Amino acid sequence: MIKNGTRLQSQVDDTQVIVVKSAESLGDLRCGGTPMIALDAEKSPADIDPNLAGGTVMGKRYVDDAGAELLVTKAGQGTLTVGETPLSLKEAKPLPASD
Numbered sequence: 001m002i003k004n005g006t007r008l009q010s011q012v013d014d015t016q017v018i019v020v021k022s023a024e025s026l027g028d029l030r031c032g033g034t035p036m037i038a039l040d041a042e043k044s045p046a047d048i049d050p051n052l053a054g055g056t057v058m059g060k061r062y063v064d065d066a067g068a069e070l071l072v073t074k075a076g077q078g079t080l081t082v083g084e085t086p087l088s089l090k091e092a093k094p095l096p097a098s099d
Contacts, residue, residue: 002026007039007073012048015056015076023068025082031056032078054079054086062087 002008006019010031016039019026029036033049056062058075064082069090072080080087
């Protein structure tokens with residue numbers, strides 16, 4: 001299982017993430033259709049899946065239904081997915097009104 005604080009990189013673009021909250025689902029974490037690897041691992045040349053080229057936004061958090069949460073530290077063109085299921089952008093919680 002991938003631990004909190006683990007840094008991962010995409011093999012198809014420049015995307016890099018840090019695991020904020022780990023979950024079992026991250027065992028099949030992909031970017032652009034290709035499995036993500038450790039930041040210090042050697043990249044294998046791979047092409048991005050055109051259907052999974054929605055991109056990531058630096059500084060934003062992405063979550064899945066299992067509770068996993070990733071922070072993007074370097075943006076790229078690939079879509080973050082668990083298997084074939086895209087992760088969703090975590091929305092900021094609205095602050096309470098101060099009357």
